[in-house]
Amino acid sequence: MAYCALNDIKKMIPETALIQLTDDTGTGVASQDAVNEAIAQADAEINAYCGAKYSVPFTTVPDVIRKASVDIAIYNLYSRRAEEIPQTRADRYKNAVRLLENISRGTISIGIDPEPAEKSEGASESNRPLCDRIFTAGRMKDF
Helix, strand or coil, X not given: CCCXXXXXXXXXXXXXXXXXXXCCCCCCCCCHHHHHHHHHHHHHHHHHHHCCCCCCCCCCCCHHHHHHHHHHHHHHHHHHXXXXXXXXXXXXXXXXXXXXXXXXXXXXXXCCCCCCCCCCCCCCCCCCCHHHCCCCHHHHCCC
8 A cells, every 4th residue: 555646746746747757758748657657656765764664564644654655755856856855845855755764763743653563482571670781892892
């Protein structure tokens, strides 16, 4: 499931711009394949960031993720054609990436709880504080 759709993109850029960015064959209509590819690339980028904190792909797409997907997908569409990407689109892309970085660090919430990390089979946990460690880096340096 994609995080955004063609209709989401059409709300953000004019149809004529979408046609110019995707019509590789000169048919005068936007290419759904080109849009799908831009969305897939955007979603892969989102998953790369959000996978550090959440189980991805998201089954229910939070609004903030949909918005990031739209902005990144539009940037990807401009990257296909334009020598120089419009500043507004470049800024929106940078803002989306900054948002994703903050999501991956856990400083911004997307409105759902992250899934707890799975424990490896046979893994153990310690109830001792770090200051109570016996094998520190200093003690282990000569081994």
